[in-house]
Amino acid sequence: MTTSIRRHGLAAGSLALAAAMTLTACGSSDSSSKSGSADASAGSGTHTVKTAMGEVEVPDAPKRVVVLDTAELDSAITLGVEPVGATHADATSGFLPYLPKDKVAGIKDVGEMMTPNLEAIAALKPDLILTSKVRHGAQYAELKKIAPTVMTETTGYPWKENFQLHADALGKKAEAGKVVAEYETHAKKVTDALGGKEKAAATEVNVVRFVEGADIRIYGKQNYISTILADVGLGRPAVTDKAKDGFSYDVSPEKIDLADADVVFHSTYGDPKKAKQTQTLDGALWKGMSAVKNDKVFAVEDQLWIQGIGYTAATKILDELQADLTK
Template identity: 45%
Template sequence: MPDPMSRRTALAGLGALGAALLAGCSGGSPGPAGGTLLPASDSGTGTAASDPPSPTPSPTPDVTVTTVTGPVTVPGGATRVVTLDTAELDSAMTLGITPVGAAKAPLDAGLPDYWPASRLAQVAVVGDIGAAPDAARIAATRPQLILSNQTRDGGHDGTLRALAPTVLTPTTGYPWKDGFQLHAAALDRREQAAAVTGAYARHIDQATRAINGAGAGGKRISIVRFVEGEAPTIRLYGRQSFIGTVLADLGLGRPDSQNADRPDTGITPDQLAQADGDYLFHATYGDPVRSGAAAVLASTAWQGLGAVRAHRAFPVDDQLWFQGIGYTGANLLVAELQRALGA
C-alpha cells in the first residue's frame, strides 16, 4: 500500500488539479486560507484620476435548495461553513472551501488526516460527529451555513437552524454522490462540482484500464473493519457503502459475503472465512485491542485466509477508506487500490 509520502504526493497532485479546475470555473483566483474564490483585483494602492470609480460589488443572491426537510435558503456564496460529518467536510474542502468548524469522529484525535495539515489547522473542532451539537462552539465560528445529514443530526435540526441555515442530506455513505450535489448547490458551486465529477470519471476510466491491463480486473476485493465497542463483531462492507461504490466504479468484484445491496454485515471470528477474497483491505477504528483487531490479526484463522497467505492483505487508513466520503477521498482510494493491485 502507498506509504505516507506517496499519499502526500497523490494528494498534492489532486489538489493541484482541483485548484486548476476551480480557478478555471470561477474566472477568479484561489482565495485566502479559507478557500474562498475571489475575482481578480488590482494590486495598486490608488485609482488614477482618469479612471472611473470601482463599482460596489452586488451582493450574491441567496440560494434556496430543496432538502428532505423542505426548502432551505442560504446566503449566496457562503464561505463560513460548519460541517458535522466527514462527507460534508470532504465536499466543502473539495469545492475549495475550508470550513470554519467541523465535527470529528468520536474515537479519533482529530479530523481526517488525508487533508493537508495546513488546511486542517484552520478548522475549529466543534464537537463529535453524532453528539448533541455544542451550540456555543458552533456559534463562535459565526457560520453562514451548517452541513450535516439526518442520520447524525436529524434530531438536532431545531438547535442547528437557530445557529445558521442548515442543510441535511438524508444519510451518508452510499449516496455520497447525491450528497455532494446537494452540498454544491448549497455552497453555490455547481459549476465547480461539474468539473470535480468530470475529473473523477476520467480518473476512474484511466485506473480501470490500468487495473484490467495488469490482469486484476474483476478480482474479488474484501473490505474488513474492526470497530472499538463492537468486538467480537467484525464488519464486512457491502455494495451500499462508500467504499462499495468506489469498487463498483472500478468494475472490481466482491466476495459472496459482501456482494449484496447493504452497507455492511457483522461476522464473528469463527466466521472469518467470509472475510476472504483475492485481495483484502482492513482498517481499525479506535483501539486495536478493544476493537478486537489485535486478537484477530494474530489468530490462526486470519493467517489461514487465502489473501493473507498470498500476501494480498493490506492494512489501510480508516480515516480515508471509511471516513473519506467524497470525491477527494475517492480519488485517493482509487490511487491506493491501483497501486495495491499492481496496476
C-alpha cells in the same frame, strides 16, 4: 461511518443555543483568523436548496460555513471552501489526516460529530451549516436558528448525490462538475492499469473493518467504499450479498475465513485489541485464507477508507487501489 454515539438531550441543546445567541447579541466574536461579521454575505443574493428537511434559502456565496460531519468537510475542502468550523469524528482524533493540513489548520473545532457544541457554532456566526438528518435531525430546530441548515437524508452510500447537494448549497455547482469528471477519468485509469474491465471484474475484493465494541464487519455493496470498488469495476465475493441492508455482514473471529477473497483490505476503528484485530490476524483461520497465503492482504487507514466519505478521500483511495492491486 459508524462511531460510538452520544447525543445531546434536546433540553441541553436548547440551553446551549440560548446562551450562544445571548453571547452573539452582546457582540461577541470569534478570535480566530476566520472571524467576521454575522452578515458576511450581506448584499449577495440567495437561492433555494431542496434538502431532507424541505426547501431552505441559502446565500449564493456563503462565506462562513460550519460542517458537522466528515462527508461535509470533505465536500467543502474538495470544492475550495474552507469552513470556519467543523466537528471531529471521535473523541481521540481531530480532523481526518488525509485532508490537506493547510486547508484545515484554521478551522475551529466545534465538538464531537454526534455532540456538536451549539454555543461554539453560534459564536462563529455562520451563514450556512451543512450536515445530515441521520446525524443531527433531532437538533435541526436549534441549528436553523443559528444559520440556514442544509441536511442530506443520510451519509455514506449516497455520497455522490450528497456532494451535489453540498455543491448547490455552497454555490459551487460548476466546480462540482469538474470534480466528478476528474474522478471518473481517474477511476477508468485505475481499471485500465488493472488490465481492463474483464480482468478487474474477475478480481474479487473484500473490505474488512475491525471495530472496537462490535463484531468484525465484512463490507457489503451499499456503503461508501463499495461504490469506489464498483467504479473501478472490481468483483465482490458472494458473502457481500449477505450484508444486512447491503451495508455489512458481521462475524466473530471464529468466522473470519468467510472474508476470504482474491484480495482483502482491512482497517481498524479503535483499539486493535478491543476491536479483535490482534487476535484475529494472529489466528489460524486468518492465516489460512488464500488472500493471506498469496500476500494479497493490505492494511489501510480507517480514517481514509471508511470515515472520509468524499471525492478528496476517493481520489487517494483510487491511488492506493492501483498501487496495491498492481503489485
